[in-house]
Amino acid sequence: MKDYYATLGVSKDASSDEIKKAYRKLALQYHPDKNPGDKAAEERFKEINEAYAVLSDPDKRANYDRYGTEAPQMGGFPGGGFGDIFDLFEQVFGFRSPTAQRSSAPRGEDLEAVVELTLEEAFSGKEAEVTYHRLVPCESCAGSGGKRETCPACRGRGVQEQIQQSFFGTMRTQVPCATCRGRGYRITETCPTCKGQGRKERQEKISVSIPAGIDENQLLRVSGMGNINLGGPGDLFVRIHLQPHPHLEREGPNLFYRLRLGLAQATLGARVEIPGIDGPVPLDIPPGTEHGEIFEMDGKGMPYPGRRGRGSLRVVTEIAVPKQLSKKARQLLEEYAKEVGEEVHPEGFWDRLKRVFKS
Structure with a gap:
């Protein structure tokens, strides 16, 4: 069991302010920007953030004190990614370090298509053909949106440098270029086919494997088959709709x-x-x-x-109670009622007359 209190150097009855103060001190000391290339410092930085992520949350801290973990079903540091550590670091210190910079190019949008199945098809599973429309790179301009020139603001790098004052002193960070929106270029002549969007709608037809037993409104994810953008394609989600069964x-x-x-x-x-x-x-x-x-x-x-x-x-x-009875069937039921002692309404003149006309 990891001792998060020992990792931050605080006692088990430490207040939230004491935990935060200890974290700030250690995070600054072992931050990768202050220890470039030092793997030990990087691992120590991760341990410090893992400890703080648990002890700074009242519910996780209570579970940790009781069970030895932040949550009975949780398998380690939430998210597990190094980027999450920097998200936590940003929340505490109010800025993002250069090490945490990520790609600014957006991925394509996710799409949804509907497949209708009979109950029998849902029972056995099948290969279903899905036809839908998605955005793909324009063939006329190869996705560029038109004629390009290097962005004069960022000189084609797609990022600009910002200077911030922090606990480290002066820090230089990189942000997406506002002039070209992180692309590194700007369009000087718009493509007439896509009108500068760089993408054009196209009909797609794909085969999707439907597993046996699938139910109404369940979604099947087809990775990479959504709209395409600079940051990569989105996903296609296939929603299942079941037709009513006759029985x-x-x-x-x-x-x-x-x-x-x-x-x-x-x-x-x-x-x-x-x-x-x-x-x-x-x-x-x-x-x-x-x-x-x-x-x-x-x-x-x-x-x-x-x-x-x-x-x-x-x-x-x-x-099923019969609405109409033959004369013989009625007689037999009346005899049954008499045998078991049930009182029934006797057939009167009008009842007999109605039965004669209906027959």
Whole structure:
């Protein structure tokens, strides 16, 4: 277990101000800009920032004091990147050091496309063709936007130098050139095809592998297939839309089927076939089944994406009460009612007359 208190040289009951003061002192001492090429100082700088990232946050500090880590499920310094350390350094000291400079060129925008699937296609998975439009470099000007000339402000470097006063004394930092927006050039004659944008819309057609068991509104990421810009391409996100099924309803990995049973089937029992997602499934209905009972058929639902096994097929019973009866069927029901002691409404003259006209 790492001793963050020892790393910063403070006691376990140190106040937040004492922790911040100790961090500022050590961060300045071991900052890479003051120790160029010193790997030991660089590692020490990372350890100091890791300790401060935990002890400066009340919740992380409480978890660290209790469990020996900033969060039970967390695997080390948040983010893990050296850039995050400089973000923390910038928050405490109010400026960004030259070592932390990053590329100013923006990447392309992410895009989204929709793929419609039947429930059967979602069950088995498939290769789906996706057609969409994205921005790519203009062929007429090769993405330049037109004729270029070197930016006179930054002399083609794309960055300008700023001078700041800090705890180190005078610090020189580099920022994107405001004149050319970090490109190092400016356009003197606009491309008529793309109107100086350097990008033009193009239709794309790609094949996307849909995994078995995918659900409604899930997103599949296709890296690098979004809009293209100076900083690289964005990504394409494919959203899944499932068409309604004529018989089955879905809830996660489970499927539902509403089974309509006649009075005789529910009372006496029956053997029926359920239209499952991958073929008919036999089901025995026991005598005395009531309305709303659920029969669960394990392993007959949707596949679990990325792992083995399937959900359940749940059959919900609905007792179908006949609206019209033949004369013989009515007589038999009346005899049944009399046998079990149920009071029923006797068929009157108007009821008989209606039945005669309907027949």
